[in-house]
Amino acid sequence: MHEYWPSTPYVSLLLCATLFTAWFGGQGPGLLALGLSVTAFYFLFLPPLSADASSLPRLLCFGLAGLLVTMLASTQWRTTQSLRRAKDELSAKVDALRRSENYLAAAQRLSHTGCFDWRVATDEVFWSEETFHIFEYEPMAKLNLEHYLRRIHPEDLALVRQMIENARKGNDFDFDHRLLLPDDQVKHVHIMGHAEMNEAGELEFVGAVMDVTEQNRTQDALHQAQANYAHITRLTTMGEFAVSIAHEVNQPLTAVVNNANACLTLLPAGGPAVTEVRDALAEIIDDAERAGTVIARVRQLARKAPAERKLVDLREVIVEVVALARYESATRQVTIQTGMPAGLPPVLGDRVQLEQVLLNLVVNGLDAMAEVPAARRFLLIRARYDTQEDRPAVTIDVQDTGAGFAPGQLERIFEAFYTTKPQGLGMGLAISRSIIEAHGGRLWAETNAGPGATFSFCLPAAGEARS
Amino acid sequence: MVYVVDDDLSVRRSTGRLLRCAGFKVQTFASAREFLEHPRRDVPACLVLDVRMPGMGGLELQRELNRLGNTVPVIFITAHGDIPMSVRAMKAGAVEFLTKPFQTAHLLDAIRMALARDAVAHEERMEFREVRARYKQLTPREREVMALITAGRLNKQVAGELATAERTVKFHRANIMQKMRAKSLAELVRMAEKITGETG
Numbered sequence: 314m315h316e317y318w319p320s321t322p323y324v325s326l327l328l329c330a331t332l333f334t335a336w337f338g339g340q341g342p343g344l345l346a347l348g349l350s351v352t353a354f355y356f357l358f359l360p361p362l363s364a365d366a367s368s369l370p371r372l373l374c375f376g377l378a379g380l381l382v383t384m385l386a387s388t389q390w391r392t393t394q395s396l397r398r399a400k401d402e403l404s405a406k407v408d409a410l411r412r413s414e415n416y417l418a419a420a421q422r423l424s425h426t427g428c429f430d431w432r433v434a435t436d437e438v439f440w441s442e443e444t445f446h447i448f449e450y451e452p453m454a455k456l457n458l459e460h461y462l463r464r465i466h467p468e469d470l471a472l473v474r475q476m477i478e479n480a481r482k483g484n485d486f487d488f489d490h491r492l493l494l495p496d497d498q499v500k501h502v503h504i505m506g507h508a509e510m511n512e513a514g515e516l517e518f519v520g521a522v523m524d525v526t527e528q529n530r531t532q533d534a535l536h537q538a539q540a541n542y543a544h545i546t547r548l549t550t551m552g553e554f555a556v557s558i559a560h561e562v563n564q565p566l567t568a569v570v571n572n573a574n575a576c577l578t579l580l581p582a583g584g585p586a587v588t589e590v591r592d593a594l595a596e597i598i599d600d601a602e603r604a605g606t607v608i609a610r611v612r613q614l615a616r617k618a619p620a621e622r623k624l625v626d627l628r629e630v631i632v633e634v635v636a637l638a639r640y641e642s643a644t645r646q647v648t649i650q651t652g653m654p655a656g657l658p659p660v661l662g663d664r665v666q667l668e669q670v671l672l673n674l675v676v677n678g679l680d681a682m683a684e685v686p687a688a689r690r691f692l693l694i695r696a697r698y699d700t701q702e703d704r705p706a707v708t709i710d711v712q713d714t715g716a717g718f719a720p721g722q723l724e725r726i727f728e729a730f731y732t733t734k735p736q737g738l739g740m741g742l743a744i745s746r747s748i749i750e751a752h753g754g755r756l757w758a759e760t761n762a763g764p765g766a767t768f769s770f771c772l773p774a775a776g777e778a779r780s
Numbered sequence: 781m782v783y784v785v786d787d788d789l790s791v792r793r794s795t796g797r798l799l800r801c802a803g804f805k806v807q808t809f810a811s812a813r814e815f816l817e818h819p820r821r822d823v824p825a826c827l828v829l830d831v832r833m834p835g836m837g838g839l840e841l842q843r844e845l846n847r848l849g850n851t852v853p854v855i856f857i858t859a860h861g862d863i864p865m866s867v868r869a870m871k872a873g874a875v876e877f878l879t880k881p882f883q884t885a886h887l888l889d890a891i892r893m894a895l896a897r898d899a900v901a902h903e904e905r906m907e908f909r910e911v912r913a914r915y916k917q918l919t920p921r922e923r924e925v926m927a928l929i930t931a932g933r934l935n936k937q938v939a940g941e942l943a944t945a946e947r948t949v950k951f952h953r954a955n956i957m958q959k960m961r962a963k964s965l966a967e968l969v970r971m972a973e974k975i976t977g978e979t980g
């Protein structure tokens with residue numbers, strides 16, 4: 314007779330194994346474990362069916378109990394699974410949200426722009442991280458309008474209060490003011506807000522505040538630089554203006570002296586009337602010569618002020634002038650090209666004056682191209698090694714693709730007060746020429762083979778070429 | 781003859797008048813071009829030149845004249861001069877550099893000096909032209925002989941070198957002296973120097 318183990322403790326063990334398998338593995342593995350358990354139960358704990366018919370109900374009982382356990386456990390497994398999935402999805406969403414929040418914060422930090430929300434009824438406000446940063450507060454939960462008002466520059470407080478009163482009536486706002494921070498630092502902010510009704514039907518502003526301190530500073534520096542340059546230009550222009558005027562006045566003075574002298578020569582010796590005429594002529598000559606000396610003195614004064622004599626690298630002059638003209642050339646859609654060989658020798662002179670000459674030529678070139686289609690506006694500034702009266706020199710050419718000269722015009726452009734422009738002064742080229750001649754150089758103009766004109770000036774080289 | 785080149789009408793006109801009254805012959809021009817294109821007789825002359833003119837300026841005209849071999853003395857007048865400019869002008873051979881309005885006496889002095897200078901140069905120019913004209917009348921053979929005798933050769937040596945009789949050389953020699961209007965051999969040598977100095 315076959316010996317059988319006592320079945321009860323082992324049967325529950327088999328059921329337990331099935332339960333665990335279904336719990337952690339799901340329905341499939343659970344059913345497999347059940348099959349194995351039923352087989353094991355049959356072979357280990359039951360007499361063979363052929364020997365004992367009562368084995369069948371016991372086997373069925375065991376099978377049904379096992380099936381129930383498997384079903385229960387695998388349901389539990391499915392629930393766990395779907396819970397886990399939901400949790401994963403949620404955390405992915407949270408991550409995405411956090412990321413976009415980080416982007417927003419970074420964007421706000423980079424653009425120095427914070428946002429805010431203001432409930433008008435309660436004066437509660439909400440700030441973004443960057444807003445805290447701009448107003449220099451540690452982030453905190455409870456905020457109201459008073460926190461904002463505490464940071465306003467005293468001189469701007471009246472303005473801000475007025476804007477707030479206006480906003481309370483539901484008007485959008487957009488204005489600039491200053492902040493005075495606890496460390497006495499002053500900031501400039503641009504603030505704007507848009508009125509909305511929230512779900513509760515209350516007035517609420519959503520807006521942005523931008524720190525424009527740095528921007529303002531840059532702009533101020535730019536204005537300052539421009540003002541300085543304009544001042545220098547005006548000074549040198551005044552000087553050169555005097556020189557040009559002197560030139561114009563000296564011509565008629567010369568004629569006066571010449572004619573009076575001619576009369577003196579022609580006058581016969583004779584009576585008292587003739588003597589009187591002779592004296593008058595002599596006085597005319599004296600006075601004209603006196604006027605000449607006054608003008609010579611004015612000229613000397615004008616000359617003395619700015620004329621510096623230093624080594625100047627003309628390539629630096631070109632770079633500087635192109636930078637100064639950048640805004641002008643961009644708005645007029647002109648492409649400026651430069652050509653500067655290395656190793657050009659320096660020249661001796663006044664850098665500001667030379668820059669003024671080049672700037673004049675560049676502005677004239679831009680003017681000349683006003684009527685030309687934008688695609689054909691080119692200004693070429695070129696420095697080149699040259700000789701002047703067999704001595705080393707440097708020449709700068711400013712070549713445009715503009716209108717060029719009308720017949721007979723080339724003869725007149727260097728005259729003082731000659732201009733063809735409605736707003737023109739006609740002094741630019743006259744002054745430029747006197748500056749260049751005072752530097753021992755020459756300034757001239759030529760008509761291009763193609764369209765436009767080329768203005769060139771040549772200055773004696775000073776010293777050896779620098780590389 | 782005084783040439784005045786100035787683009788300013790009143791300066792040009794009055795300078796012309798002044799100089800005429802002072803007894804000079806005057807011609808005026810409104811630009812460097814006009815002056816260059818105007819035919820001029822070779823007489824003792826000087827040029828009163830404005831530095832700054834539209835188109836070709838005074839300094840450029842001076843350079844152009846130098847290039848053409850014209851040595852007419854130049855007096856610059858300018859309403860706008862400075863020292864480096866005047867230095868350059870003087871180096872290029874200017875007589876004087878006056879600033880407008882100039883003292884009449886200074887201009888007249890400068891012109892007298894320039895004319896005196898050009899009178900001497902003019903004399904030389906005329907003489908040279910004369911000598912060259914005479915030289916042109918010589919036959920090729922006579923020129924050969926002249927080259928040798930002015931180089932210091934004796935008649936006999938010349939005859940040897942040219943493979944002719946000494947008598948023929950003597951005959952050529954007499955012809956040369958007569959055609960060149962030279963009173964002595966020394967004078968002929970001077971003339972030869974002038975001609976070869978020019979061509980060589």
Ligand SMILES: Nc1ncnc2c1ncn2[C@@H]1O[C@H](COP(=O)(O)OP(=O)(O)O)[C@@H](O)[C@H]1O
Nearest residue numbers: 677678681717726732733737738739740741742
């Ligand atoms: N690049 C150029 N192309 C054509 N004409 C020019 C050019 N530059 C100057 N001109 C002419 O020369 C005149 C005088 O120029 P300028 O002395 O600078 O005085 P403004 O520019 O005040 O007219 C201009 O009015 C113009 O007719």
Ligand SMILES: [Mg+2]
Nearest residue numbers: 673677741742
């Ligand atoms: Mg101009």
